[in-house]
Amino acid sequence: MELKNINDANKYIQANKSRLNLQYRLKYHLMGEYGWINDPNGFIYYKGNYHLFYQHNPYEAVWGPMHWGHAISKDLVKWSYLPIALVPGDDFDKDGCFSGSAIEKDDMLCLLYTGHIYTGPDKSKDYKQVQNLAYSKDGINFIKYSKNPVIGEKQIPEEASKKDFRDPKVFKNGQYYYMMLGSNDGNEHGQVLLYKSTNLKDWDFVNILARGNENTGYNWECPDLFELQGKYVLMVSAEHIKTRGNDFNSTHSSIYFIGDLDINKGIFKFDIDDYQQIDNGFDFYAPQTTSDKLGRRLIVAWMDMWGEVMPTQERGHNWAGAMILPREILMVNGKLYFRPIKEIENYRKNHYKLINLKIDGEKNLDTYGDCYELEVEFEGGKAEEFGLKIRKGDNEETILSYKRDESLFIFDRNKSGIGPKGERKINVALKNNKLKLRVFVDVSSVEIFINDGEKVMSGRIYPSKNSVNISVYSKGECKINYLNKWDIV
Ligand code: FRU
Structure with missing residues (x-):
């Protein structure tokens, strides 16, 4: 499909949303306004609202050229749609604006995301990925940074895949901004790369923050890292993680490790054999966390799974994909607990x-x-x-x-x-x-x-x-x- 601009995408949604079949639409969970959604992106509390962006194909109920859909909420339950925030099509995001995160800087809402670019006819193999910046003063209209990409393929370290290099999660620690990227070592072990910056525009590679083994999936997507009660938690979405007893029976699974962080060396210290599934059900992937003004650590995730049957893709339903009810994360006896946000009450x-x-x-x-x-x-x-x-x-x-x-x-x-x-x-x-x-x-x-x-x-x-x-x-x-x-x- 020929890629259109933001206005076209928004007009398309408004002109077509009456074609949704409402039978399976959820009542208190976020879905796309029309078409397909997958990963939550850019989850942040900014100027009085929770913002949640999402991987979105507004034209059809199938994965396709990824846009960033956008919704806001006061209470994480009732969401209002805003215009689409990012549309692919520039040189640095020609074939998709893939997953990423948000951070506030100088009053602006800044988005870091992956540009996906096909380099040949075989879409499963011929692609490259770069990292881009976009920013907004009003939290609604976003401008892509003119010097994108902010991290290009030349900044991929040795010992890392030259292709899978995506899903920037940005956080601030001391005077620096840090960016984690999901990747693998080129040898089917997932890993997380760490970069740092003073301005979100110029980034230096720091280290391989964490590396998996033959059990923990051949590529890691959507990394997330946060501190909870003096410990650090690393979350990754592990592609084709090995089944372990009753665990990891979906195609892919999102997992967490608890460890310590040496930010100067860029090392997450953890036990590679000690990992847990974040959600033991069928449909949960690509979680992203944020903290809010109440000091809570909140998590959202896509409540679907790659490769599963999605009945709303067929029979004229014209939509697919939903988010979980946001959860609060707690640490109890060295394990994570998840509770539905209290606002739902x-x-x-x-x-x-x-x-x-x-x-x-x-x-x-x-x-x-x-x-x-x-x-x-x-x-x-x-x-x-x-x-x-x-x-x-x-x-x-x-x-x-x-x-x-x-x-x-x-x-x-x-x-x-x-x-x-x-x-x-x-x-x-x-x-x-x-x-x-x-x-x-x-x-x-x-x-x-x-x-x-x-x-x-x-x-x-x-x-x-x-x-x-x-x-x-x-x-x-x-x-x-x-x-x-x-x-x-
Ligand atoms: C995870 C993922 C990300 C990627 C996005 C593309 O579900 O594969 O790694 O950025 O989806 O839509």
């Missing part, structure tokens, strides 16, 4: 409540829905298995179960409707024989926070409209200490 309506209910078998609740939050505490009793069934209807159900023998929590979407199938499992220990779940359902998504955020599982499901029933069940006797459900409106 302001959207609770129609409280349904149960307490001290004994079950042995299945019980349908006299409430239903496709857009709600449900919080429940099970007390295991002697039950060998217990859990919830959501989005139940004729021959459809999504099962969230706990199997005591194996200490396994299972998210089963084999009967969830059209679309991708399968199950994801994780080991979870009961606490005093109890299991706590907080489940967010939003038309075509499910996010499950287990035991106060010790583990999270996210996934897309595509049930039919009338699959809205909810039940609790057990095999053997078990007790529900409490169950609260609110519509999210």
Whole structure:
């Protein structure tokens, strides 16, 4: 497709958005206004608003020439679309404005992003990538820096892929700006490159900040690094990371390491064998974090997965891709916990409540829905298995179960409707024989926070409209200490 300018892209969206099929559109999660989205980009709190940009093809519900879509919010729940921020087509971003991040400097909102450029006919191999700067005084209209790229291929160090060199995440430390880039060592080990600058325009290579091994994926994308309670956390999205037991069963997975940072040497000190999946569900990739004025460390991510079936790409739906509900990251006993942002509680309506209910078998609740939050505490009793069934209807159900023998929590979407199938499992220990779940359902998504955020599982499901029933069940006797459900409106 011939690339158009910002006005054309915005006009196209406005002229076509009535063609969206709304059936699977989410109600309290960010999606593109029309067409395709993937990674969150440029997540920042700037002049009173949260800004979230995203990888976007506004013309079709398939990945294509990447633009940066743009939305703002006061509370991370209700988003308003702004005009597209970046359109590809200049020499330094001819075939795509790939992922990147935002930082405030001299009152301006500055974006650092990857320019993707094809160099030959085979798009899977013939490309190069460079890093670019764009800036804005009003947080809406962006100007690309006239001397882009700010980091070109000549600044790629030896021992690094000459092609995969992308997704700048910028942060300030002392007097310097630092930029991390996702890459690999040319030998199928992911790595993160570190550069520094005083002005966001002139960058020097510092070091290879961190390097993976044969288990941790052949390329690392979308690096992120932050301090939490005196420790540093490095997150990367690892392409084709090796399956490990129940973990890493999606094509790619986003993982984290906890370590220490020597910023002067540009070294992240960590144990390469000690990594965790950020979200143990089906659909979670390319997370990006930021901090806000409340001092929270917030994370957003794409709630889909490369290579998965996406039913809204077909049948005239004309959109694909959504973001997770933003989460707050906490450090508890040396592990990361993830909790939904508290602002979502302001959207609770129609409280349904149960307490001290004994079950042995299945019980349908006299409430239903496709857009709600449900919080429940099970007390295991002697039950060998217990859990919830959501989005139940004729021959459809999504099962969230706990199997005591194996200490396994299972998210089963084999009967969830059209679309991708399968199950994801994780080991979870009961606490005093109890299991706590907080489940967010939003038309075509499910996010499950287990035991106060010790583990999270996210996934897309595509049930039919009338699959809205909810039940609790057990095999053997078990007790529900409490169950609260609110519509999210
Ligand atoms: C991750 C990713 C990034 C890249 C972008 C392209 O999902 O592959 O590495 O910048 O998507 O859309």
